Amino acid sequence: MRGGRVPASDGQPSAEGKPSAQGKPPADRRPAASEAQPSADRRPARRSIPASGWVRGAVALLAGALPALAFPAPSLWWLAYVALVPWLLLIRSAGTTRRAALDGWIGGTGFVIAVHHWLMPSLHVFIVLLAALLGLLWAPWGVLAQRLLGGTPSALRAAAAVVAVPSGWLVIELVRSWEGLGGPWGLLGASQWEVAPALRVASVGGVWLVSLLVVAVNTALVLLTVARTGARTTGGLLLVVCVLTVTFVWAWAPQPVTTGTARIAVVQPGVVSGPGSVERRLARGEELTRTVAGRDVDLVVWGESSIGAGAWRDPETARRLAALSRETGADLLVNVDARQTNGSGRSGIFKSAVLVGPDGPTGDRYDKMRLVPFGEYIPARSLLGWATSVGKAAGEDRLRGDRQVVMTLPDGDERLRIGPLVCFESAFPDMSRRLTRDGAQVLVAQSATSTFQESWAPAQHASLGALRAAENGRPMVHATLTGISAVYGPRGERIGTPLGTDESAAAVYDVPLTRGTTLYGRFGDWAVYGALAALAALCAAEGLRSLRKRPAPGTPGRSARTAHGSPERPER
Numbered sequence: 001m002r003g004g005r006v007p008a009s010d011g012q013p014s015a016e017g018k019p020s021a022q023g024k025p026p027a028d029r030r031p032a033a034s035e036a037q038p039s040a041d042r043r044p045a046r047r048s049i050p051a052s053g054w055v056r057g058a059v060a061l062l063a064g065a066l067p068a069l070a071f072p073a074p075s076l077w078w079l080a081y082v083a084l085v086p087w088l089l090l091i092r093s094a095g096t097t098r099r100a101a102l103d104g105w106i107g108g109t110g111f112v113i114a115v116h117h118w119l120m121p122s123l124h125v126f127i128v129l130l131a132a133l134l135g136l137l138w139a140p141w142g143v144l145a146q147r148l149l150g151g152t153p154s155a156l157r158a159a160a161a162v163v164a165v166p167s168g169w170l171v172i173e174l175v176r177s178w179e180g181l182g183g184p185w186g187l188l189g190a191s192q193w194e195v196a197p198a199l200r201v202a203s204v205g206g207v208w209l210v211s212l213l214v215v216a217v218n219t220a221l222v223l224l225t226v227a228r229t230g231a232r233t234t235g236g237l238l239l240v241v242c243v244l245t246v247t248f249v250w251a252w253a254p255q256p257v258t259t260g261t262a263r264i265a266v267v268q269p270g271v272v273s274g275p276g277s278v279e280r281r282l283a284r285g286e287e288l289t290r291t292v293a294g295r296d297v298d299l300v301v302w303g304e305s306s307i308g309a310g311a312w313r314d315p316e317t318a319r320r321l322a323a324l325s326r327e328t329g330a331d332l333l334v335n336v337d338a339r340q341t342n343g344s345g346r347s348g349i350f351k352s353a354v355l356v357g358p359d360g361p362t363g364d365r366y367d368k369m370r371l372v373p374f375g376e377y378i379p380a381r382s383l384l385g386w387a388t389s390v391g392k393a394a395g396e397d398r399l400r401g402d403r404q405v406v407m408t409l410p411d412g413d414e415r416l417r418i419g420p421l422v423c424f425e426s427a428f429p430d431m432s433r434r435l436t437r438d439g440a441q442v443l444v445a446q447s448a449t450s451t452f453q454e455s456w457a458p459a460q461h462a463s464l465g466a467l468r469a470a471e472n473g474r475p476m477v478h479a480t481l482t483g484i485s486a487v488y489g490p491r492g493e494r495i496g497t498p499l500g501t502d503e504s505a506a507a508v509y510d511v512p513l514t515r516g517t518t519l520y521g522r523f524g525d526w527a528v529y530g531a532l533a534a535l536a537a538l539c540a541a542e543g544l545r546s547l548r549k550r551p552a553p554g555t556p557g558r559s560a561r562t563a564h565g566s567p568e569r570p571e572r
Contacts, residue, residue, distance in 0.1 A: 056090070057106050063087035064107030064138075068114035070191035072459030080191045084218035085225070088165075091142050092149040092222065100150075104142020108172075109135030115186035118455030134176055141168045149222060158223050158231035162238045164538050166215035167531035173211060174528055177428070179370045184427050185460075188214050193463040197250050199470035199492035203518040204253050205527040206429050206471050212527055216242055256473035256490050256514035262416055262442060264511050265292040265300045265330070266479045266487070270504030271450060278308035281481070282317070288506040289324050289332070295508050297330040298416055299409060303481035304423050304448040305351065309338035322360040331409050332356040333420065335446045348399040351376070353420035353446055355407050362410060367401025368422040370431070404431065406438045416513075419474075421445040426464045426478065429471055429525070436472040436521055441513050443468055443476045450482040458484045458501050466492040473518040475511045490514045 063086040070080035087107050094100035112131035119127050145168075148161035169188070177184035189210030192198030198210050205212075216238070223235025269284040289300055311317045325332050334354055341347045351371075355364040368376075376398045409416045419440030425431050426445040435443060445465060449458045462484040469476040470492030478486050483501035487509040488494055496509045 056103070060087070060090055060103045060106040061110035063090055064110030064135075065114035067111060067188060067191070068117075068186075070188075071115065071186065071456070072193075072463050073456040075194070075459070077191055077193075077195055080188060080214050081217045082221060084215060085221050088145055088149060088218065088222045089226070091145045092226065094142070094146050094150070097143055097146070100142040100146035101139040102142070104138040104140070104145070105135050107135075107142070108138025111135075111138075111186075116182070118452045118457045122451065130182070134181060137172045137175055141165075141172060144168045149219070149226075152228050153223070153231045155230040155234045158234040159238065160538060161223065162216050162219050162235065163534050165219045166212045167534040169215045170208060170212055170528060170531040171535065173208070179428075180373060182373060183370065183424055184429070185424065187211055190464065190467055193466040193492070194494075196491075196493070197246050199466065200250050200253050201246060202467055202470045202492070203255065203473065203520055204249055206520045206525060207467050208429075208525060208527040208531075212531065213242055213246065253519065254516070256516035256518065258490070258512045259515050260513045262298045262511045262513055263296055263508055264442070264477055264487070265289075265295070265297045265328075265506055265508045266477065266485045266499065267300060267302050267306075267506045268479070268483060268485045268499045268503060269303075269306075269481060270502075271453065271482050278311060282307060282311055284504065286320065286324060288504070289328060291506050292330075292508055293328045297328055297508060299418065299442075300324075300328060300330050300332045301444055301446065301477055301479040302332065302334045303479050303485075304335045304446040305337040306334050306446075306481060307336045307338075309349075312336045312338040312340075318356070318360045321356045322358060325356055326358045331362070333407075333418070333444060333446070335422065346399060349397075350399050350401065351422050352401075353422060353444075355409075357410055362407075364405065364407040366405040366407070366420045366422070368398070368425065369401045369404065370425050370428060371398050371400060372424055404434055404438070406435060406440050416441060418442045418444050423447050424461070426461070426468055426476075429468070429520075432468040432472055432474075432476075433521055433524065436474050436517070440474065442511060443472070443474055445476065445478045446480075447478065448481040453482055453501055458482075462486045462498065466494070471518065471520045473514055473516060473521065475513070477509070477511065487511060 066086065067080060067083040069076045070078075070083060087103075090107075091100050091103045094103055109131045112134045113127065116127065116131070145161075145165050148157055148164060153161065173184065173187050176182065177187070184207075187207050189198070189202070189207040189212075192202075192210050192214070201210050201213065220235040220239040220242070223231050224239070267285050267288045269281050269288060272281040272284060285302055285306055292300065307317065321332055321334065332355070334356060336352045336354055337349070338352075339348060340350050340352065351368040353366040353368075355362045405420065407418050407420065409418070417439050419432070419435030419438070419442070421431060421435075421443065423446070426443075426447070432443050443465075445468075447461055449461055452458065458480070462478050462480075465476040465478040465486060466488045469488040469490055473490045475490050475495070476488045478484075478488075480499075483503060484498050485507070486494065486498040487496055489512055495511060496507065499505055499507055
């Protein structure tokens with residue numbers, strides 16, 4: 001007995017847990033975690049965790065931001081079909097559920113910042129906080145993607161991934177489309193605004209169905225990259241299904257029938273700044289409007305806030321606008337940002353689309369219903385009012401309108417019906433659909449993005465008109481103060497030449513009118529409901545599998561082993 005050690009006998013471990021003289025470890029004892037490797041081997045791994053965590057977080061942030069390049073102004077639309085692959089590969093490699101959720105959250109934060117980076121001059125550091133809060137929506141998506149794509153997925157799990165991962169993404173888009181969370185800006189399907197087959201898909205299932213297909217392609221590509229043979233085959237087959245689906249929709253989806261043409265002029269005064277800018281902008285709008293006289297125009301559209309509060313309170317302004325209507329032979333759709341009283345007797349600042357005819361305002365008026373958070377009102381102002389001190393947040397909340405309005409032009413044999421939208425309301429698919437169902441022949445969006453003139457915002461905003469036109473089979477006019485102003489036909493195709501951010505001009509467009517309805521107009525957001533049903537089915541399947549694995553009540557479980565003995569070899 002040297003050194004205080006007791007020699008082992010009969011194959012039993014020594015006091016230090018070493019193997020017996022026969023060299024075999026006991027069958028009833030697993031080595032403790034501390035015995036897995038010497039402590040000296042563990043120290044470097046512990047020191048590397050923070051560094052690798054920061055690197056992984058940076059990669060997740062960049063991977064999440066990558067899809068933003070598919071949107072205008074870069075408009076690398078093809079990138080959308082592969083842009084999620086690096087992010088999904090990173091999530092797939094997450095070793096734990098917590099890490100997958102973190103990769104989803106950080107990537108979602110990067111996506112929100114990249115798509116909305118042009119808000120930084122207005123919100124400053126506040127945009128980072130908002131992005132981090134919205135990024136949390138991607139945390140469950142990260143867990144879902146890791147669960148279905150991680151390891152070596154079977155063919156069945158691969159098929160579930162191509163359905164459930166896009167469905168999870170679509171639920172995120174649905175949640176963040178709520179006006180209070182910023183609205184549906186940067187929906188992945190919106191990156192396909194200039195791709196004719198994608199626009200045809202939008203006519204069937206809206207921008208939601210386009211997003212589903214884009215994410216499904218990304219998911220299938222991940223399976224082709226890393227999965228084993230069965231899952232790889234499944235991913236390839238589902239990729240072919242996506243292509244065939246788009247081809248079938250392109251050939252089969254019903255389209256509205258053209259019935260005539262309306263001539264619509266867009267007036268874009270351009271950047272007017274400095275003292276007296278409101279009055280000078282009004283004067284420039286009048287000057288440009290006179291240039292379309294004698295061109296048989298049916299409607300002249302001005303941009304958002306084209307008439308300021310002071311000018312609108314002046315009775316002379318109404319007389320000037322009525323004279324313009326008589327001179328051009330067309331009604332004017334102007335936009336007023338002023339303190340007013342609406343039809344229900346509420347008084348406050350409204351943003352209103354107002355129709356003006358030869359005798360002055362016709363009485364048709366639409367008050368903007370969905371306001372821009374922080375730009376036009378501050379949510380929970382008592383708590384977040386401090387945002388006005390760090391950015392260009394609204395000093396006073398605008399009031400909301402209470403209903404959508406379809407306006408009918410009073411003159412002419414063919415009484416043209418228009419559906420007005422103001423600013424980022426053109427991002428909401430349901431609003432354009434409602435106007436179309438109420439009889440609008442032309443959708444008209446009045447906007448002003450002068451605050452973000454040199455950013456991607458004007459191009460992103462103008463592109464939304466193509467999607468709304470294709471979804472509803474109705475032409476869309478997007479008129480702005482400072483560009484980009486554009487017009488789209490009923491299939492989302494561009495009509496004429498847009499007015500860029502460096503132009504001060506008036507342009508006349510021959511806008512095709514249609515009758516009939518698209519499948520999206522008829523059935524609405526069925527793609528969203530399908531995604532929710534798919535996720536519900538997945539949750540139900542997971543629940544049933546868990547129940548089957550759980551032992552029946554009263555079934556004896558396996559006897560627990562201890563460090564010193566077992567039922568087969570009790571401790572002596």
